[in-house]
Amino acid sequence: MHESAIAQNLVDMAASSARAHGASRVTCVRCRVGTMRQLDEAMLRDAFELVAQGGPCANATLAVEQLPLRAACVHCGVQYGVEGWQWACPVCGRIGAVEGGGDELELVSIDAEVEP
Amino acid sequence: MNIPVVRKVLEKNDSAAAENRAMFERRGITCINLLGGAGCGKTSLLEALLPRLKDRLRVAVLEGDLATTRDAERIAALRVPVVQLLTEGGCHLTAAHVQRAMSQVEIGQPELLLVENVGNPVCPANFDLGEHRRLVVLSSAEGDDKVSKYPLLFRGAHAVVLSKSDLLPYVNFDVGAVADDLRRINPSVEIHQTDIRHGRGIDAVAAWIEHVVSECRAQRGAAHPAPCAAAPPEGDAR
Numbered sequence: 001m002h003e004s005a006i007a008q009n010l011v012d013m014a015a016s017s018a019r020a021h022g023a024s025r026v027t028c029v030r031c032r033v034g035t036m037r038q039l040d041e042a043m044l045r046d047a048f049e050l051v052a053q054g055g056p057c058a059n060a061t062l063a064v065e066q067l068p069l070r071a072a073c074v075h076c077g078v079q080y081g082v083e084g085w086q087w088a089c090p091v092c093g094r095i096g097a098v099e100g101g102g103d104e105l106e107l108v109s110i111d112a113e114v115e116p
Numbered sequence: 117m118n119i120p121v122v123r124k125v126l127e128k129n130d131s132a133a134a135e136n137r138a139m140f141e142r143r144g145i146t147c148i149n150l151l152g153g154a155g156c157g158k159t160s161l162l163e164a165l166l167p168r169l170k171d172r173l174r175v176a177v178l179e180g181d182l183a184t185t186r187d188a189e190r191i192a193a194l195r196v197p198v199v200q201l202l203t204e205g206g207c208h209l210t211a212a213h214v215q216r217a218m219s220q221v222e223i224g225q226p227e228l229l230l231v232e233n234v235g236n237p238v239c240p241a242n243f244d245l246g247e248h249r250r251l252v253v254l255s256s257a258e259g260d261d262k263v264s265k266y267p268l269l270f271r272g273a274h275a276v277v278l279s280k281s282d283l284l285p286y287v288n289f290d291v292g293a294v295a296d297d298l299r300r301i302n303p304s305v306e307i308h309q310t311d312i313r314h315g316r317g318i319d320a321v322a323a324w325i326e327h328v329v330s331e332c333r334a335q336r337g338a339a340h341p342a343p344c345a346a347a348p349p350e351g352d353a354r
C-alpha cells in the first residue's frame with residue numbers, strides 16, 4: 001500500500017531536515033494529511049516505525065493531522081467537511097458540491113535534538 | 117528544538133514527474149495514465165483502442181503490474197511496442213518507473229504513450245507520473261457507489277470510462293447516479309460508456325484520445341514554434 005512509500009519519504013525528509021539543523025535525533029514528526037489520500041493511520045504508523053529503525057528518526061512519534069474534503073451545499077449554502085464519506089449536507093441532508101482540500105500531504109515540522 | 121519544514125511528502129516523485137513532463141515535451145510525446153480498480157477492464161480497453169489508434173499515431177504502451185507479464189503479452193500480440201513495469205508488490209507506479217521505461221529502446225519514439233497503472237483504485241491516484249491526462253475506468257460490475265468511495269481517483273480524472281455496460285441488466289449500477297456523483301466532485305470530467313463484447317463506445321474514447329494528442333501538440337507548437345519540423349524518427353514497431 002502507499003503508506004510505506006509515504007512513511008519512507010517522511011523519514012528521509014525528517015532526517016535530512018534534522019541534519020541540516022545540526023541535530024542528530026528526531027523525536028517527533030508532524031504531518032498533515034487530507035482524507036482523500038485514504039491513508040490508514042495504523043498502517044502509516046507501523047510503516048513509519050519500521051523504516052525509522054536504526055536512523056535518526058528511530059522511536060520518534062508521528063503526529064498526523066487529518067484534513068477533510070470541503071464541500072458547500074448547493075441547496076442551502078452551508079459549508080462543511082466531508083467526514084467518513086458522508087457527502088450529504090449536515091443541515092438539509094442533500095448532497096452538496098465539493099470545494100477543495102482533502103488532498104494535502106505535507107510534512108509540517110519536526111522536533112529534533114542535538115545529542116551530546 | 118522545533119524545526120518548521122513544510123514540504124510536500126511526495127516531492128521526490130513530483131520532481132521526477134516534472135522531469136518526465138520535460139522529457140515528454142522534448143520528445144513530442146502525449147502521455148495518458150490509465151487508472152482503475154483490479155479487473156475493471158483497462159487492458160481490454162487498450163486492446164480495443166490500439167487497432168484503431170495505431171494506424172493513425174505512433175503509439176506505445178507501458179504496462180504496470182504487480183507480478184505477471186500477461187497484460188504486456190496481450191498488448192505485444194497487437195504488435196504495439198510495450199514495456200512491462202513490475203512493481204514487485206508495490207501497489208502503484210511512480211514517476212521513476214516511467215523514467216526507466218522511457219530510456220529503453222523498445223519504446224521507440226511514440227507520439228502517444230498509454231500507461232496502464234496497477235489495478236488499484238486508491239494508491240496510484242497519489243502518484244503523478246508526469247502524464248498529460250488521466251483516464252479512469254470504472255466497471256458496472258464494481259457497483260455505483262465507487263465515485264464517493266475513491267474521490268481522489270475520480271477528482272483527478274480528465275475522462276471516465278464506465279466499462280462493461282453489457283452487464284448493466286445484471287447488476288445494480290445506476291449510470292445517471294454515477295454521472296451525478298462524478299459531476300459533483302469533478303464538474304469538467306468527460307464521461308464515456310463502453311462495452312467491449314459488442315464493440316460499443318470505443319470510437320468515442322479513441323476520438324477523445326486523438327483530441328488530447330492534438331491539443332498537446334498544439335500547446336507544444338505554441339510554446340516552441342518550430343520553423344522547420346525535424347524529420348520524425350523511424351516509428352519502429354519492432
Ligand SMILES: Nc1nc2c(ncn2[C@@H]2O[C@H](COP(=O)(O)OP(=O)(O)OP(=O)(O)O)[C@@H](O)[C@H]2O)c(=O)[nH]1
Binds near residue numbers: 153159161234279
Ligand atoms: N462483459 C464484459 N466483460 C469485460 C468487458 N471489458 C473487460 N471485461 C472482462 O473483465 C475482465 C478483466 O479485464 P481486464 O481488461 O484484464 O481488466 P484490467 O483492468 O486490465 O485488470 P488488471 O490489470 O488485472 O487490474 C476480463 O475477463 C475481461 O474479459 C466488457 O466490456 N464487458
Ligand SMILES: [Mg+2]
Binds near residue numbers: 159160
Ligand atoms: Mg490489466
Ligand SMILES: [Zn+2]
Binds near residue numbers: 076
Ligand atoms: Zn444543505
